[in-house]
Amino acid sequence: MLPALAAFGTMHGKEAAFGPPLAALGVALILPEGLDTDRFGTFTGEVPRAGDMTAAARAKAEAARRVIGLDVALASEGAYGPHPTIPFIPAGIEIALWRDGARGQEIVERLVDEQPCFDHAEAADMAALAPFLARIGFPQTGLIVAPASARQRPLAKGLREAGALAEAVGRAARESGDGRAFVQTDMRAHMNPRRMETLRRLARRLADRLAHPCPACAAPGWGMLRTEAGLPCGWCGRPTRLVAREIHGCTACGHSKAMPRRDGLAEAEPGACEACNP
Ligand SMILES: [Zn+2]
Ligand SMILES: [Zn+2]
Known part of the structure; x- marks a missing residue:
């Protein structure tokens, strides 16, 4: 029931992560030529993302599907920022969206990276930048440089060479009112090995899900849709x-089934109970 071909709305080399696990299922990804996915939003904020991550991924998938003329398309989307619940640490959320436009079926897989290579520093020169460069793994991880006074206006992206980085840092420091450059990790997949590794994990998870057909209608993608609270x-x-x-289910026919927690836990500690531990 899986298609032999699916459009992949991507730039920045993500096919290295998604290609192999989907090929193992017999699905070849076709990349539309000249599709500028940056117009759906960039990490650096020059182009704001329209809507939430799922909407952004859907827009990319639909654009790719139309350009190539296939029923099915894949797209992925990432967001990096402060951890939603733990202060002072960063986190990344990655989603992959598989969309069958003919049936109107979508399958979404999500992954949180709690140790992303997502960081920034301000420095007047290269010497002051050295600890940051060691921490983020330069030059394997690429960098983006902007004047500290205008963080949203990068002067250079994808820097992976010390000479080019020094030149950009010098220029940004001169242009900034306070004489400092703002240097941040480039989060595009081909510039950030940690992110590419996270995308590989996500791609394997999506492929696992696509390999499971719905027991009622045989559409691909049987898997967890949501969780329900209320552990006694x-x-x-x-x-x-x-x-x-x-709750495991099928997004094509709506069939679903409640499953126990995968860790087997059947009762909550009284400490988690509002009646016993108010
Ligand atoms: Zn079904
Ligand atoms: Zn209780």
């Missing part, structure tokens, strides 16, 4: 906010 307290039996079960 081990003392009083009242429902807690902890996950009680996973």
Whole structure:
């Protein structure tokens, strides 16, 4: 039931992550020539992203599907910023969206990277930048340089060579009111080996899901759709906010099934119960 060909709305070399696991399922990814996915939003903020991550991925997938003229397309989208729950650490969220335009079916896989290579520094010169460069793994990880007073206006991107970096840092420092350059990790997949590794994990997860057909209609992509809270307290039996079960289902026909937690936990500690531990 999987197509032999799917359009992949991407730039920046993501086919290195997604190509092999999908090829193992018999799906070849076709990249549209000249599709500028940067127009759907950039990490550096020159082009703001329209809507949420899923909407952005859907727009890329649809654009690729139309350009190539296939029923099915894939796109992926990442967002990097402060960790949603842990202060002072960064996190990355990556999603992959598989879209069958003929059936109107979408399959979305998500992944959180809690140790992304996502960082920045301000420095007046290369010497002050050395600890940052060691930390983020330059030159394997590429860099973006802007004046510190105008972070949204990069002077150079994709820097992976010390001479070019020094030149950009000097220029940015001269242009900045405070004499400092703003240097940040380039998050485009081909410039950020850590991100490419995360995308490989995501691609394997998507392929695993596509390999599972729906038991009711045989469409590809049977898997977890959401979780439901309400794990009962081990003392009083009242429902807690902890996950009680996973809902697995099919986005083509709507068939679904409740499954126990995969860690087998059947009761919550009383500490997680609002009645026993208010
Ligand atoms: Zn189904
Ligand atoms: Zn309780």
